[in-house]
Amino acid sequence: MPRPKQRTPVLRDQVLDVALDLLAREGAAGFSTRAIAREASTSTPAVYELFGNRAGLLRAVFFAGFRRLAERLAARPESDDPRADLLALADDYRAFLVAHPELAGVMFSRPFADFSPGPEESQAGADVRDLVVARVRRAIDARILRGDATDIAHAYVSLIQGLAAAENARRLGTSKASVDRRWRVAVEALLDGLR
Amino acid sequence: MPRPKQRTPVLRDQVLDVALDLLAREGAAGFSTRAIAREASTSTPAVYELFGNRAGLLRAVFFAGFRRLAERLAARPESDDPRADLLALADDYRAFLVAHPELAGVMFSRPFADFSPGPEESQAGADVRDLVVARVRRAIDARILRGDATDIAHAYVSLIQGLAAAENARRLGTSKASVDRRWRVAVEALLDGLR
DNA sequence: ACCGTTTCGTAACAGTGTTACGATATCTCC
DNA sequence: GGAGATATCGTAACACTGTTACGAAACGGT
Known part of the structure; x- marks a missing residue:
């Protein structure tokens, strides 16, 4: 009955790709949740729902x-x-x-x-x-x-x-x-x- | 004629000692200019006058x-x-x-x-x-x-x-x-x- | 057409590095 | 001894970060 979910595993993969790309381009300094959310055309709460926190995102990058x-x-x-x-x-x-x-x-x-x-x-x-x-x-x-x-x-x-x-x-x-x-x-x- | 300077090389050494100690005790996460200034009983602007910026302080730690x-x-x-x-x-x-x-x-x-x-x-x-x-x-x-x-x-x-x-x-x-x-x-x- | 529910993103919080600027303390001169 | 000049000090602000509460919005079902 509510609106369809956008924060799916598909978006998770997209965000991860953006994170890997941003890390490669701008290094550790540019690796902020805001920048990643912006480049992935989503919001920071989406990143937090998908990865828990920044450490979770880094964990995914690590893997x-x-x-x-x-x-x-x-x-x-x-x-x-x-x-x-x-x-x-x-x-x-x-x-x-x-x-x-x-x-x-x-x-x-x-x-x-x-x-x-x-x-x-x-x-x-x-x-x-x-x-x-x-x-x-x-x-x-x-x-x-x-x-x-x-x-x-x-x-x-x-x-x-x-x-x-x-x-x-x-x-x-x-x-x-x-x-x-x-x-x-x-x-x-x-x-x-x-x- | 003005008040005597406190931000001398002597204080610089003290701040550096505090920084090394804090780094060893709390790791990278605790290495903030505020925490270092507090533990060295001084202020953040003093740290900036002595080391330029946090990178300068890290440079001193490096050396x-x-x-x-x-x-x-x-x-x-x-x-x-x-x-x-x-x-x-x-x-x-x-x-x-x-x-x-x-x-x-x-x-x-x-x-x-x-x-x-x-x-x-x-x-x-x-x-x-x-x-x-x-x-x-x-x-x-x-x-x-x-x-x-x-x-x-x-x-x-x-x-x-x-x-x-x-x-x-x-x-x-x-x-x-x-x-x-x-x-x-x-x-x-x-x-x-x-x- | 409305309602209920779920999902969304804005905006707030606490913390960071950094710095402008007003308050302060000291020396000098009278 | 008192007053002023001035360099020095630290408070408080700024822009940014990670993180999250909460009101707004969008959809399916009635």
């Missing part, structure tokens, strides 16, 4: 980021060279984080005081984690690496994220050549050191 | 963080084992970042939208950088590592910061044993892989 990263990593098919596949994984991971620095911040730093991922949110990265562990395990099976697959995956991902954070902060070098070289030195050394 | 980290790293004397010294450096680095997670955020993540270190601020980490490069160079001279000292130092620091970020976000493992093991696996593998 979307991991979904996209997992897609990106899965897009590259496995070859018959497990080591090359791990190097390619690092390349893809790096490319994603550098192409979406603000999104990377939400995923791995905490650019917003009101959202910090807890145990609840650790499930978001499950697909990415599984994919990395699988590629590491293949390398172990091929006798290219030695050790526990999960431990090695953590080491590898930590190195990649550390390098990407440094690159995004322009801390890793001034020229593209030096940045590329330091990525290569670090990633290859870690793999070599794992036997 | 203070690097000063403390450099002190912490320099406190450990060099031994006659360059490899052990590099492992100890990683331990000290880790201990500092884990003991001061919010400060580490200001230094290496960007928890505040209004301050992000640019080329101007890269000088802050000079002492730390020099210290790491020096220890790496010693290891190269001792034939324990091979390659360019600066490249290796970047790789090593990136790995340490990536691991520390993961540990602070409780992403590296659930038990202390597994976290410690992953640190060990990663750091030793990188050193081993650099010959």
Whole structure:
């Protein structure tokens, strides 16, 4: 009997897209509920009904980021060279984080005081984690690496994220050549050191 | 002829101490100019005269963080084992970042939208950088590592910061044993892989 | 044509960073 | 000692933020 609802899951997706776009365009500073509501042609109470609060919206951005990263990593098919596949994984991971620095911040730093991922949110990265562990395990099976697959995956991902954070902060070098070289030195050394 | 100035460098140091303390106690959320002014028994305009704006205050926190980290790293004397010294450096680095997670955020993540270190601020980490490069160079001279000292130092620091970020976000493992093991696996593998 | 209900968005609240400006405290001079 | 000049201080305002109460509006059913 009342008017038909507009604050549906469809609108939720639209608002989320706007939020991702706005974050990429204007960074953390422009990420206000008013700006998002305006760009999505709706009102702030709609955003609050759909996401609870700004932290909920950031949570959704966080999950979307991991979904996209997992897609990106899965897009590259496995070859018959497990080591090359791990190097390619690092390349893809790096490319994603550098192409979406603000999104990377939400995923791995905490650019917003009101959202910090807890145990609840650790499930978001499950697909990415599984994919990395699988590629590491293949390398172990091929006798290219030695050790526990999960431990090695953590080491590898930590190195990649550390390098990407440094690159995004322009801390890793001034020229593209030096940045590329330091990525290569670090990633290859870690793999070599794992036997 | 007017009243004597209170907003002196002495007050500046006091305000900075309060800011560091408040950041450590309440995190990014509690870091407001009003709260800092109140705890320092002064007014917000005083904070603005001393630091320009909140970004300036964060800049001062950023520099203070690097000063403390450099002190912490320099406190450990060099031994006659360059490899052990590099492992100890990683331990000290880790201990500092884990003991001061919010400060580490200001230094290496960007928890505040209004301050992000640019080329101007890269000088802050000079002492730390020099210290790491020096220890790496010693290891190269001792034939324990091979390659360019600066490249290796970047790789090593990136790995340490990536691991520390993961540990602070409780992403590296659930038990202390597994976290410690992953640190060990990663750091030793990188050193081993650099010959 | 009206009514009841539900959904909507305006407008308010408390808090933030920032600053204009009037109040204040001190030194100097008489 | 008192009065004035003046630099310094902090209150109070502004524009903005996240968040929500509540009155206005729109629809289906009678």
